[in-house]
Amino acid sequence: DAGVIQSPRHEVTEMGQEVTLRCKPISGHNSLFWYRQTMMRGLELLIYFNNNVPIDDSGMPEDRFSAKMPNASFSTLKIQPSEPRDSAVYFCASISGTGDEKLFFGSGTQLSVL
Amino acid sequence: DQQVKQNSPSLSVQEGRISILNCDYTNSMFDYFLWYKKYPAEGPTFLISISSIKDKNEDGRFTVFLNKSAKHLSLHIVPSQPGDSAVYFCAASLYNQGGKLIFGQGTELSVKP
Numbered sequence: 486d487a488g489v490i491q492s493p494r495h496e497v498t499e500m501g502q503e504v505t506l507r508c509k510p511i512s513g514h515n516s517l518f519w520y521r522q523t524m525m526r527g528l529e530l531l532i533y534f535n536n537n538v539p540i541d542d543s544g545m546p547e548d549r550f551s552a553k554m555p556n557a558s559f560s561t562l563k564i565q566p567s568e569p570r571d572s573a574v575y576f577c578a579s580i581s582g583t584g585d586e587k588l589f590f591g592s593g594t595q596l597s598v599l
Numbered sequence: 600d601q602q603v604k605q606n607s608p609s610l611s612v613q614e615g616r617i618s619i620l621n622c623d624y625t626n627s628m629f630d631y632f633l634w635y636k637k638y639p640a641e642g643p644t645f646l647i648s649i650s651s652i653k654d655k656n657e658d659g660r661f662t663v664f665l666n667k668s669a670k671h672l673s674l675h676i677v678p679s680q681p682g683d684s685a686v687y688f689c690a691a692s693l694y695n696q697g698g699k700l701i702f703g704q705g706t707e708l709s710v711k712p
Binding site: 578 | 704
């Protein structure tokens with residue numbers, strides 16, 4: 486298995502632009518998570534889906550952030566409009582949901598908002 | 600309020616010696632604890648875990664100890680190898696909330712040859 490796949494690996498954009506991050510979870514995993522890593526707050530959960538349904542979005546910082554999971558193999562995290570304080574590494578992760586609680590992470594998207 | 604704390608941002612150890620990474624937590628309802636290892640420009644990878652009903656779990660060179668009364672866990676790496684140099688994150692979750700992890704800030708381990 487290729488693992489969790491995220492794209493792009495790096496994104497540089499200007500303040501006010503829309504940013505879309507993409508994720509393909511491990512095939513067969515039924516839960517998908519979006520995490521963000523910053524120097525100030527470390528790794529924090531933004532939102533997670535179970536069977537494509539958003540379960541908990543309490544970590545989403547503002548309405549500028551939105552996430553979708555249209556099918557079991559694809560999810561997006563969108564920031565519109567982006568701000569410099571959104572600069573961070575965004576990780577997608579998935580879990581099998583069979584009771585094995587190991588979370589598998591993608592390589593992350595390094596986002597820089599200028 | 601940080602529920603999971605790793606108070607040492609960095610640790611340097613000689614190759615072949617023991618590395619001990621520490622983690623404290625405040626929420627007594629945490630049911631499951633994990634350690635993740637992260638290399639630069641990669642995502643965290645699972646290393647070892649322990650359920651709250653145990654006090655020790657061992658996997659090769661890696662052992663995790665849990666002291667529930669002290670709300671403390673530690674990761675022991677014996678013997679340490681240069682390839683172990685990475686950032687180590689402690690994480691915790693509540694019962695039946697697999698994947699919804701609360702992470703510590705991480706400890707950067709450097710193993711010197």
